[in-house]
Amino acid sequence: MPKLKTNRGAAKRFKKTGSGKYKKSSSHMNHILTKKSSKRKRHLRSSSLIADADVKSVKKLLPYS
Secondary structure (H helix, E strand, O other), X not given: OOOOOOOHHHHHHXXXXXXXXXXXXXXXXXXXXXXXXXXXXHHHXXXXXXXXXXXXXXXXXXXXO
């Protein structure tokens, strides 16, 4: 049986936590930052967990994580 390939786009976006959940960073934080308020940019810095409904598809994209 051949090895499964990891989806490289997903590997750059999601990381597995110690408890087995997946975390992601916020979007809208790469460019056009001058018009966004300081409060909005500060809150976008934090990472969040993937929703339970999406965990199955993320696991399929990252078979060895």
